Amino acid sequence: MTNLSLFILIPLAAAFLIPVVSRKLKWFPDVCGIFTTLLLLLLSLQTMNQETVYAMGNWPAPYGIVFVLDGFSCLLLIIINLVGFVSTLFSFEYIEYFYTSKLRYYSLFLLMLAGMNGVVLTGDLFNLFVFLEIASIASYALVGFGCQSRELEASFKYLVMSTVASSFILLAIALVYGRFGSLNIAHIALLIKQHGMNDTIIFSFVLLLVGFGVKSAIVPFHAWLPDAHPSAPAPISAMLSGVVIKALGVYAIVRLVYNLFGMTALISNLLIYSGIISMIIGVLLALGQWDFKRLLAYHSISQMGYIFLGFGLGTPLGILGGAFHLFNHSLFKSLLFLNSGSVEYETGTRNLEKLGDLVQKMPVTAFSSLIASLSISGIPPFNGFWSKLIIIIAAVQAGKPVVALWAVIGSILTLASFSKIQRYVFFGHGKNFDQNSFKAINEVPLLMKMSMIILAILCTFTGLLMINGVNGIFGPVVNVLDAGPHTYIEKILKSNFFIPGN
Amino acid sequence: MIYTLCFLLFTIGLYGVTCKKNIVKIILGLLIMEYSINLFLILLGWRKNGIAPIIDQSMSHEVFVFQAVDPLPQALVLTSIVIGLGVLSLMVAISIRLYQRYGTFDITEMNKLKR
Numbered sequence: 001m002t003n004l005s006l007f008i009l010i011p012l013a014a015a016f017l018i019p020v021v022s023r024k025l026k027w028f029p030d031v032c033g034i035f036t037t038l039l040l041l042l043l044s045l046q047t048m049n050q051e052t053v054y055a056m057g058n059w060p061a062p063y064g065i066v067f068v069l070d071g072f073s074c075l076l077l078i079i080i081n082l083v084g085f086v087s088t089l090f091s092f093e094y095i096e097y098f099y100t101s102k103l104r105y106y107s108l109f110l111l112m113l114a115g116m117n118g119v120v121l122t123g124d125l126f127n128l129f130v131f132l133e134i135a136s137i138a139s140y141a142l143v144g145f146g147c148q149s150r151e152l153e154a155s156f157k158y159l160v161m162s163t164v165a166s167s168f169i170l171l172a173i174a175l176v177y178g179r180f181g182s183l184n185i186a187h188i189a190l191l192i193k194q195h196g197m198n199d200t201i202i203f204s205f206v207l208l209l210v211g212f213g214v215k216s217a218i219v220p221f222h223a224w225l226p227d228a229h230p231s232a233p234a235p236i237s238a239m240l241s242g243v244v245i246k247a248l249g250v251y252a253i254v255r256l257v258y259n260l261f262g263m264t265a266l267i268s269n270l271l272i273y274s275g276i277i278s279m280i281i282g283v284l285l286a287l288g289q290w291d292f293k294r295l296l297a298y299h300s301i302s303q304m305g306y307i308f309l310g311f312g313l314g315t316p317l318g319i320l321g322g323a324f325h326l327f328n329h330s331l332f333k334s335l336l337f338l339n340s341g342s343v344e345y346e347t348g349t350r351n352l353e354k355l356g357d358l359v360q361k362m363p364v365t366a367f368s369s370l371i372a373s374l375s376i377s378g379i380p381p382f383n384g385f386w387s388k389l390i391i392i393i394a395a396v397q398a399g400k401p402v403v404a405l406w407a408v409i410g411s412i413l414t415l416a417s418f419s420k421i422q423r424y425v426f427f428g429h430g431k432n433f434d435q436n437s438f439k440a441i442n443e444v445p446l447l448m449k450m451s452m453i454i455l456a457i458l459c460t461f462t463g464l465l466m467i468n469g470v471n472g473i474f475g476p477v478v479n480v481l482d483a484g485p486h487t488y489i490e491k492i493l494k495s496n497f498f499i500p501g502n
Numbered sequence: 503m504i505y506t507l508c509f510l511l512f513t514i515g516l517y518g519v520t521c522k523k524n525i526v527k528i529i530l531g532l533l534i535m536e537y538s539i540n541l542f543l544i545l546l547g548w549r550k551n552g553i554a555p556i557i558d559q560s561m562s563h564e565v566f567v568f569q570a571v572d573p574l575p576q577a578l579v580l581t582s583i584v585i586g587l588g589v590l591s592l593m594v595a596i597s598i599r600l601y602q603r604y605g606t607f608d609i610t611e612m613n614k615l616k617r
Binding site: 144147150153156159167177 | 532539542572574575593599
């Protein structure tokens, strides 16, 4: 059995150690970063199919802080640490080329990792807020890491919007504490069951939904994302789009909706329609972009729409599709951001009009990005196809064929905008393409290639294996969420309290 | 009543963040929001003529439960102040850098990002 506090202790300790040690040892940040994330990845793979409740300081559930590991947290842990590991591999040469301070970069990176691991593990509402802020503060600093005027501007915009969201979340937590006098998620769920909802709780639920909605960049609250994600260094963009918006946004919303407040028809409709709106608006805005990373950032909004749609349906199949798409999106979107990073590393530009004909010069980048583009636009046999298929089938089964139709339209538009990337960057060239300036281009260094190849292989094969293996990882997720608050309460509070039946 | 005033303070902060054009005023708005929540949390645990939540042997448990203020919100506020300090210092650092780049605190003139 894994000790759950290790997921927070290891990156925190490493984040502290790096600035202390690396004044003397120049190689230390790289090695420590890669070693730490690899260790975390192995630990998180070890947690598969485990269910544990770890009480901090051995205080039992409603009094002390607990860490809860179940199917859903386990899935998120694996995603976070996998993408974290691959991004560190990529950072090795990328950061040296573009930026100056490796030690600060790795330190902030590991802090962000610690915060996200904490968010997905904790079973306490205020502790969730603390970890959320740790991860957010590290990500504000990383978005503005280059200190150019654009990066600072994006970072400030992200910071203001996200801090307002955090204030909303804190206010909601204060209201819930004032009503029930407890901060443990399971205990609050139990008290809501006993006393019923009242206006205070509904108000705080709305505040929480808005707060985490900003963090997950769902459409009315998406304005910060297309600025913040392209401004960050490429591995951080991969982390932000691949993991941060999911761990801080979707995970928290889904956990609160399913395990704390309980799913109702109103919430379900809210999630479905906000999902559809972000799906369509995100992809339409993406079509018009000429900046490689900005286009990808708009696609993150659109794909988040699919995830929200899947979870919003509330049926077991919908949850399965949502969770599967969450997993797949983190793989192919981080791969695409790494591709854009390596294109920028070699050519020095992200403008689609100036790029072209990179397929002969950078075959690994070109083909891994082809795989990622096919998966994000839902072409079989890659993984994105299966998860979108599951979501669409679930929508039809839930009696919402119109919703399914919108999902298909969104997918076709995604294909259109990714054929644009392939056409202008790799397999053709744009208007302002200058052949002579691209003569000296080679493939990127080994570690960057390796990180892209790992993700490309995963994109291909998770699609194939999941036909049979889908119950192995995603079965527990569905069980945890579909069972509603009752099982969650029982698991955490055990026999300390009388729990009324369903 | 006093909770309503807290909420009013929160909305004043929100107004500052959303409607002001000056970075310093936006930062002040965020701080007002944060402090209003801190005040709200402290008020949740407060009781009139309460005693400090420290129990000693001469005190019976009933007296303690009925007289002491709730210590948990105080711990929460302490944490949230520390978090607020981190956010504030980062915000001020970024705004100083922004001032160096643009020579102004007006956000309407910072438009190098594509719209």
